[in-house]
Amino acid sequence: MSTAEGPAPGLPVRMPRPRQPGRHRRPETLTTPEGAPALVLAVPGTPSPAIRSLAEEIVSIARIELAGLDPRVGYVDGDGDEYPSLESVLAQAATERGTDSPAAIVVPLLAGPEPSVMRRLRQAVMDSRSAAEVTDVLGPHPLLAEALHVRLSEANLARADRARLFTVATAADGIILATVGGEEAVQAAGVTGLLLAARLAVPVLPAALDIEGSIAEAADQLRSSGSLTLALAPYVVGPEVAPEVLHDAGKEAGCSAADALGPYPAIGKLVVAKYTTALGIPQSPEGAPMP
Numbered sequence: 001m002s003t004a005e006g007p008a009p010g011l012p013v014r015m016p017r018p019r020q021p022g023r024h025r026r027p028e029t030l031t032t033p034e035g036a037p038a039l040v041l042a043v044p045g046t047p048s049p050a051i052r053s054l055a056e057e058i059v060s061i062a063r064i065e066l067a068g069l070d071p072r073v074g075y076v077d078g079d080g081d082e083y084p085s086l087e088s089v090l091a092q093a094a095t096e097r098g099t100d101s102p103a104a105i106v107v108p109l110l111a112g113p114e115p116s117v118m119r120r121l122r123q124a125v126m127d128s129r130s131a132a133e134v135t136d137v138l139g140p141h142p143l144l145a146e147a148l149h150v151r152l153s154e155a156n157l158a159r160a161d162r163a164r165l166f167t168v169a170t171a172a173d174g175i176i177l178a179t180v181g182g183e184e185a186v187q188a189a190g191v192t193g194l195l196l197a198a199r200l201a202v203p204v205l206p207a208a209l210d211i212e213g214s215i216a217e218a219a220d221q222l223r224s225s226g227s228l229t230l231a232l233a234p235y236v237v238g239p240e241v242a243p244e245v246l247h248d249a250g251k252e253a254g255c256s257a258a259d260a261l262g263p264y265p266a267i268g269k270l271v272v273a274k275y276t277t278a279l280g281i282p283q284s285p286e287g288a289p290m291p
Contacts, residue, residue, distance in 0.1 A: 030065075030066055030276075030281075031067045031068045032070070033279065036070075036279060037101070037103055037105050037133075038071070038093045039070065039071045039271070039275045040073070040074050040089055040093065040106045040132070041059060041062075041072070041073050041074070041107055041109055041271060042109060042121050042124075043055050043075050043109050043239050044076045044108070044109065044114070044117045044240050045077065045238075047075045047083035052073075054238055054263050055073045055239075057268075058263050059268075061263070061265055061268025062268045062272050065272040069272075072089050072093065072104075073089070074087075074089035074090065074106075086106070086121065087124040087125075088128075090103070090124065090132050091129070093130060093132070094128065094130035101131060102132060103130050104132040104133075105134075105135060105274075105278045106133065106135065107135050107271050107274045108134070108137050109138075109237050109239060110137040110181075110240065111137065111138050111235050111236055112140070112179050112181055112185045112188045112192075112235060113184050113185050114137075114181035114240060117240070136274065138237075138267065138274065139188065139235075139270075141270060144235070144270070145192050146199075146266055147266045148177070148192070148233050148258075148261070149196060149199050151234075151258040151259050151260075151261065152172070152175070152200075154258065154259065155256065155257070157231040157256060157258055158171050158175075159200075172202065172230055172231030172255070173202050173228060173229050174202060174204075174229070175193075175197075175203070175230070175231055175233050176204075176219060176230060176231070176253055177196065177204055177205065177206040177207065177233050178208075178232055178233065178235060178246070179207070179209065179236065180208065180236055181210070182208055186207065186208050189206035192235065193205070193206050202227070205218040205221060209246075215249045216253065219252075219253040230253060230255035232253055232256070232257035232258065233258050234257065234260045236260050
């Protein structure tokens with residue numbers, strides 16, 4: 001029996017764990033609010049086992065970032081049980097949660113704006129008759145510049161760390177930032193391109209994979225300004241374009257190409273950041289939800 005002065009003698013007293021001060025303090029775990037809508041990852045492109053695996057890896061990262069999350073995957077071009085369409089996933093979420101409040105928050109798996117995909121995505125939300133909210137695309141963001149840097153370094157096209165006193169013989173002195181989504185995507189990619197240029201200390205030019213001649217024009221412009229060794233950095237997560245498109249773009253530019261962003265941890269973190277922002281949870285300057 002407890003008293004006003006405290007617990008009765010002999011009962012264990014649960015003391016709060018002291019927070020470790022300073023930079024080595026353990027981060028507090030953020031938990032999804034009770035009754036929160038589902039997070040629906042909207043995956044573009046033609047569904048395939050490789051794309052499903054990528055989406056599942058990103059969802060796994062999201063679960064680690066946000067405890068209690070209810071993540072689901074809907075394919076913009078999906079159909080059937082193996083690759084459920086975005087419309088069917090949203091309809092299921094609405095059935096489970098009701099329609100009075102948002103049943104789902106839809107996060108497009110897109111690094112930059114792709115108008116045609118976003119139109120189809122919003123149409124799927126309307127067709128599902130669910131109270132779902134659609135977030136912005138993932139970029140531009142410093143975490144995407146970090147991911148691009150890592151992919152270039154993995155392909156030996158950039159130093160992993162500018163501060164280290166070693167060089168990579170194949171490091172590029174000019175980067176083509178290849179995006180998809182026309183001129184709107186090129187302009188948006190330019191912001192991340194500036195962040196990437198600051199990290200690498202080399203010029204970075206965005207170009208569109210879906211505009212004829214855009215990649216070759218960017219390559220010519222870089223070479224005319226003095227860049228001798230170019231590299232193609234795909235500013236796409238992966239599902240947006242077929243692998244042969246990136247291969248052909250590298251040939252068009254006459255240079256080597258890094259891999260697409262893929263399931264890099266920053267992608268999962270940005271997916272969660274878009275979701276929590278929609279819920280009104282404050283974000284840190286690095287884009288992480290704040291407890």
